[in-house]
Amino acid sequence: MKPNLKVDESLIGQVVRTKKPLMILDVRKEKGYRHLDLAKKVGLCSLLSVPMMVKERIIGVINTYTAAQHRFTSEEIQLLSSLADQSAIAIENARLYEQMIGLEERIRETEKLGVLGEMAIEVAHEIRNPLTIVKMLFHSLSIPDKKDATIIENELDRMNRIVTQFLNYARGEKPEQQKMDINQVLENTLLLVEHRLSQQRMKLKKTLLPLPSISCYPEKTAQLFLNLFLNAIDAMEDGGELEVSSEAIGGFIQVKIKDSGSGIPESIKERIFQPFVTTKAKGLGLGLAIVHRVVEEHRGKIEVDSTPDIGATFTVSLPIEVVQ
Ligand SMILES: Nc1ncnc2c1ncn2[C@@H]1O[C@H](COP(=O)(O)OP(=O)(O)OP(=O)(O)O)[C@@H](O)[C@H]1O
Ligand SMILES: [Mg+2]
Known part of the structure; x- marks a missing residue:
């Protein structure tokens, strides 16, 4: 079998198209034969090419050459064809087995x-x-x-x-939404991390502009911001500044949580919102997965911007009017 052959043009393409064995008495004299140099060099003469079929589908071709001119008998064609069929089944089984292992996982x-x-x-x-x-x-x-x-x-x-x-x-009950001022949620949540901020000598800069109230799940939004605050604090072990700002912009309430910490490690940058992705010895890697889910439940968006040793900024946008 030769990989990457253009099926249309090659002789083997003929086998693939017709799904029938092909016999060439002398490949060196055959016009459409592609590997003339090789054939001359290693001494290939007659060719028998048979398709490898699995339920009417071609998965490959087996080529048999002889060094001297030889007219393949019908027994030989049959023998090679059944070998090709057996091989095709074996290959297909291996592929199915691989698929099954993936499925089992x-x-x-x-x-x-x-x-x-x-x-x-x-x-x-x-x-x-x-x-x-x-x-x-x-x-x-x-x-x-x-x-x-x-x-x-x-x-x-x-x-x-x-x-x-x-x-x-x-139990299958849906939680209820409430009209909330997100600034109030931010203020309440910041109270919870006040201790850690002062313990780790971190500055807090708040720029909370007036916001319209929006329908949200209050506990979940609190959870969302708390996880972002805790991550920011964790990233600033040697002190730094946590900046929290909010504004209403383009139909969204936009909250930015910016820290001057280590930045998100490159190795996990693409996967931070997946569960169980963590770089912390005692971390579960669930915080940002929860954050992501809560943002989605509010039909919002979350973006991350991070520079090593400069810090990370998480921007959460929650729609003011939710289109159901
Ligand atoms: N503000 C940030 N600065 C730098 N890295 C961050 C920041 N936020 C998240 N990360 C990185 O993303 C990883 C995943 O964060 P996530 O909140 O999902 O889990 P965790 O904080 O490790 O554990 P958990 O939140 O479950 O206690 C963190 O381990 C950290 O490496
Ligand atoms: Mg976390």
Whole structure:
């Protein structure tokens, strides 16, 4: 078999087209024969070319040459034809086997996701009980710092809502959208990372321009921005500046989250929104996959711009009017 032959022009093309064996008494005298030099050099004379067929489909051609002139008998043609058919079946089987292995891997991954989904439901269910207890006990504590106490309480509520929403989703219920001011979501979420920002001596620059309220899933948008803030902070281990800006532009609410950190590692740049892609020792690689999903659920867009050692900017655009 010779690869990359133009089927139309070559002699072998004739075999492919007619699906019939071809016999040439002396290839050196044949007009359409392409490899005259080679034939002369290695001493090829008569040719028998038979198609390799799998259910009426040609997958190749087997060529047999003789050094001296030879008229192939019908037995020889039959023998080579059945060898070609057997080989064709073997090749096709190998190809199917390869396909099957790929398919099996995909099935295993889907099964794994299915099992993970079931485990997640159990985990969510089991988290709800201790959460209720923590909330009850929290009320009987007296925490001197009122601001911290409010944050803790709000976060306990948020955890409870996330778990409840998840379980509702597992039951097949659709979460409800609410009209929200995204600036408010940003402010509330920034409160959660305030501690880490000051601990790691990071500056925060906020430029939040007035925005129209939009319909969104409040918990999910909070989750979206929190993940982007946490990633930005993680990328600025030696300090830096986190810039958060928002504006309404061209029918969208545009939020930019810019850090002066390490930038996104080249090796994962193309895959950052895929689950389980991480460069952090304790990272799960789920943050940006969640971010991406939430943006899609809001029919929005997300763009990334990153320069090594200068930093990364994530731009999230959420439509002001959602066309259903
Ligand atoms: N602002 C950023 N600057 C530099 N690299 C980033 C930034 N955001 C994300 N990355 C890179 O993308 C990877 C994936 O981020 P992602 O949030 O999905 O997972 P993670 O932060 O590693 O783990 P998890 O969020 O699940 O705790 C990170 O490990 C990091 O290498
Ligand atoms: Mg993350």
